[in-house]
Amino acid sequence: xxxxxxxxxxxxxxxxxxxxxxxxxxxxxxxxxxxxxxxxxxxxxxxxxxxxxxxxxxxxxxxxxxxxxxxxxxxxxxxxxxxxxxxxxxxxxxxxxxxxxxxxxxxxxxxxxxxxxxxxxxxxxxxxxxxxxxxxxxx
Ligand SMILES: [Zn+2]
Ligand SMILES: [Zn+2]
Numbered sequence: 001x002x003x004x005x006x007x008x009x010x011x012x013x014x015x016x017x018x019x020x021x022x023x024x025x026x027x028x029x030x031x032x033x034x035x036x037x038x039x040x041x042x043x044x045x046x047x048x049x050x051x052x053x054x055x056x057x058x059x060x061x062x063x064x065x066x067x068x069x070x071x072x073x074x075x076x077x078x079x080x081x082x083x084x085x086x087x088x089x090x091x092x093x094x095x096x097x098x099x100x101x102x103x104x105x106x107x108x109x110x111x112x113x114x115x116x117x118x119x120x121x122x123x124x125x126x127x128x129x130x131x132x133x134x135x136x137x138x139x
Pocket of ligand 1: 040041042043044045082083084085086087
């Protein structure tokens with residue numbers, strides 16, 4: 001049976017083309033922004049620069065380059081330029097801080113906190129460990 005409809009791969013081709021077009025366009029915008037901010041604000045390096053949200057809690061989305069100028073500018077207001085090394089150091093520090101949040105076994109043990117959420121988190125971890133040990137012994 002013959003059909004007269006468009007070959008299905010034509011659609012796929014077109015989608016791929018648009019994706020590529022958008023990718024290039026976003027890269028251009030990103031580069032334009034980096035041209036205005038050519039140095040890492042921490043160490044002054046101009047190698048492998050990345051966009052960092054100064055306060056990660058204010059981050060709406062990392063993919064700002066596809067946005068309208070207005071939204072993009074508002075989001076980039078909250079950003080700074082860091083080189084890859086400084087960016088890594090910062091995200092590492094941020095995740096360590098997150099680890100020290102209350103209500104975690106880490107905070108209970110390493111942070112020696114005995115507040116209610118920390119104690120609850122610690123005891124539920126111990127319960128899980130005991131159960132796992134029992135299971136291991138039984139098998
Ligand atoms: Zn740096
Ligand atoms: Zn606590």
